[in-house]
Amino acid sequence: MPQPSREFTVLTTLMALLVYGALSVAAQTDGGSSALVSRLRDEPPESLIPLFESAAATMAPDDADRAMLLAAQAEAHMRAGDATAARNTLDEIQAEFGEQGARVAQSRVWLALGEPERVIAALQSLESRSLDETLLLVGADRAIGRDEAAVEALRDAVTRWPGEIDAWAALMRITIDAGKYEEALDQARLAERRVADAAEAHLLAAEALLKLDQPLGRVRTRRAPGARVGQIVGEWFILDQRGADTFLCCPRESAIYHVRAALDGGIDRVEAHVLHAQILSRASFHKLAMRVLLAREPLLERADAATVSSACEVALAGDALPEFARWSRWWADKDSAHEREIMLTAYAALAERYNERGLDEVFVWFLSKRFELDPANAEVAVRLGDAQWAAGRKDAARCLYQRVLELNPLHPQHVRLLERLAAE
Numbered sequence: 001m002p003q004p005s006r007e008f009t010v011l012t013t014l015m016a017l018l019v020y021g022a023l024s025v026a027a028q029t030d031g032g033s034s035a036l037v038s039r040l041r042d043e044p045p046e047s048l049i050p051l052f053e054s055a056a057a058t059m060a061p062d063d064a065d066r067a068m069l070l071a072a073q074a075e076a077h078m079r080a081g082d083a084t085a086a087r088n089t090l091d092e093i094q095a096e097f098g099e100q101g102a103r104v105a106q107s108r109v110w111l112a113l114g115e116p117e118r119v120i121a122a123l124q125s126l127e128s129r130s131l132d133e134t135l136l137l138v139g140a141d142r143a144i145g146r147d148e149a150a151v152e153a154l155r156d157a158v159t160r161w162p163g164e165i166d167a168w169a170a171l172m173r174i175t176i177d178a179g180k181y182e183e184a185l186d187q188a189r190l191a192e193r194r195v196a197d198a199a200e201a202h203l204l205a206a207e208a209l210l211k212l213d214q215p216l217g218r219v220r221t222r223r224a225p226g227a228r229v230g231q232i233v234g235e236w237f238i239l240d241q242r243g244a245d246t247f248l249c250c251p252r253e254s255a256i257y258h259v260r261a262a263l264d265g266g267i268d269r270v271e272a273h274v275l276h277a278q279i280l281s282r283a284s285f286h287k288l289a290m291r292v293l294l295a296r297e298p299l300l301e302r303a304d305a306a307t308v309s310s311a312c313e314v315a316l317a318g319d320a321l322p323e324f325a326r327w328s329r330w331w332a333d334k335d336s337a338h339e340r341e342i343m344l345t346a347y348a349a350l351a352e353r354y355n356e357r358g359l360d361e362v363f364v365w366f367l368s369k370r371f372e373l374d375p376a377n378a379e380v381a382v383r384l385g386d387a388q389w390a391a392g393r394k395d396a397a398r399c400l401y402q403r404v405l406e407l408n409p410l411h412p413q414h415v416r417l418l419e420r421l422a423a424e
Contacts, residue, residue, distance in 0.1 A: 033065040035304075037072040037112040045076035052076060067097045067105035068112075075109055100130055107136040116140035131161050135170055142174065150174055162194045165201065172204040181208040188258075199265025203272055206258035206279065215282040217254030222247060232261060255279045270299040271307045277314045286318030293323070300327070305334035312346075321353055344373050360391060371400075378407045382417070389420065 036055060039048055052073040059066035070093045077086035094102040103122060110118040119140035123133050134157050141150040151174055157167040168191035175184040185208050191201035209217075216239065224233050225245045231238045236249040237257040250256050259276045273296045280289035293300065293311055300311055308331040315324035328346035332339040347370035354362040367384045374380060385400030401417040411417065 033068050034108070034112045037068065037109055038114075040072065040076060040079070040113055045079040049073055049076045049080070061096065064101075064104070064108075067093055067101055068108045070096075071102070071105035071109045072112075074106075075113075100133070104130075104132045104136065107133070107140075111136065111139050111143070114143070116143035120144075131157065131164055131167060135166060138170060138174075147174065147178070158190075163196065165191065165195045165197060165199075168195060169200045169204060172201065172208075176204060176208050176211070179211075181211045184208040197265065199262045199267045202258040202265060203262035203267055203275070206255045206262060206275060209253065209255035209258060210275070210279055210282065213282075214253060215255045215279045217251045217257070220249050220251070222249045224249070230260070232257065232264065256283070270296055270303045274300070274303070274307050274310050274314070278310055281314045281317050286314075286320075289314050290318050290320050290323065301330055305331055308334060316349060316353075319353065321350060325350055340373055344370060347373070360387070363387065364391065375403075376407060378404045378411060381407070382411075382413060385417075394420075394423075 033055070036051065052069045056066045056069040056073065059069070070089055074086045074089035074093070077083075077089060090102060090106075093105055097105065107119045107122060110116070110122075116139070119136055123129060123137045123140075126133065129137065134153060138150045138153050138157075141147070141153070151171075154167065154171040154174060157164075158171055161167050168187060172184045172187050172191070175187060185205055188198075188201045188205035188208070192198040195201065209215075219239065220236075221242055222236060223245050224236070224238060224247050227233050227238050227245075227247060229238050229241055229247070233249075235252045237251075237254065237260055238247045239250050239256070240248040242248055252258075256279050259272070259279055262272055263276065273292055277289040277292040280286075280292065293314060300308060303311075308327055312324055312327045312331055315321075315327060325346065328342060332342040332346075335342065347366050351363050351366035351370060354366060364384070364387045367380065367387060371377065371380050371384050381400045381404045385397040385404070388394075388400065389397035398421055401421055404411055404417060405414060405421075408414075
């Protein structure tokens with residue numbers, strides 16, 4: 001019996017993923033504590049109380065996420081009208097984490113629920129705030145558009161806590177978001193001098209340098225006896241070997257140098273690996289970029305929408321179409337407010353790429369999926385009709401041509417479409 005071709009296997013897998021491609025149960029529930037807490041926005045609080053309780057029970061007693069989940073449990077009790085249970089849970093948090101720990105846990109819950117005003121009310125009037133409380137207040141200020149107040153608070157924080165990477169990372173984050181990439185790099189250099197573990201600063205420096213279109217920086221060929229590809233040696237990242245003890249090297253002023261410093265420093269979050277893949281992709285190392293992502297695909301499935309969106313860009317740039325299709329579905333599921341727009345863009349891109357490959361049936365399938373989401377698009381209808389006509393499915397083509405003329409009787413191609421409608 002003949003074996004199916006690789007393209008046939010890819011196509012059937014791809015169709016299954018797009019038609020039935022829902023997130024796994026694990027991905028729906030294992031998106032981190034903040035993701036779990038955010039479900040209080042839309043779901044009945046009574047149904048979430050057991051989830052918060054069981055998730056908190058699996059965590060170490062001193063885990064800050066445990067405090068957050070207990071605070072979410074208290075919030076759920078309050079929303080369900082059980083003030084006594086809410087009070088008892090808050091007393092439990094305070095006994096376990098202290099008064100300050102309880103404030104921090106509740107503030108994290110309120111931020112996850114999109115209620116920054118409650119954070120400001122709880123923290124702004126304090127005479128003295130911890131670093132955690134300061135960073136939560138900064139998050140609340142940013143959520144209501146008070147970025148100047150947030151920057152001022154963070155500049156004070158890095159002065160007050162110069163050895164705390166969380167303060168520097170928050171300052172770099174707001175600086176990068178403001179488009180001040182060179183300033184963020186200056187902050188990274190300061191953080192490296194003052195913080196014992198500056199891996200987070202390296203990660204943000206990599207992001208800033210990628211924004212500045214410096215994935216590899218000014219690459220040089222250098223001698224490095226005993227070095228190997230993938231190492232950081234002094235101020236250089238060893239990118240590729242060119243001869244005995246001779247290597248292609250990327251300078252410190254490159255995104256690849258800093259992302260590898262971050263990963264070597266112990267950062268193993270999925271967004272760090274996606275940034276690594278983005279840098280490799282920008283430098284046209286597409287296959288290597290995809291290997292990085294595929295090795296972390298289970299984590300990617302549970303990542304947030306922005307991270308999955310970045311992975312989709314890498315996959316499309318590398319012409320990894322099955323992965324692009326699968327990850328686009330994940331992205332759309334995570335960002336339901338923009339699901340139609342995301343899938344329209346994905347179907348359009350997939351249709352074009354398969355058309356370029358000469359895979360007519362796959363092209364028609366994706367173009368059909370696009371038209372299903374946008375049935376008022378006359379240009380897509382014409383193109384799909386022409387593809388169906390070329391494939392010999394003239395009845396299907398006529399239905400599409402008729403649809404075009406209903407949408408626009410004076411369509412620029414109406415004469416040709418009428419001729420085909422009249423043809424035998």
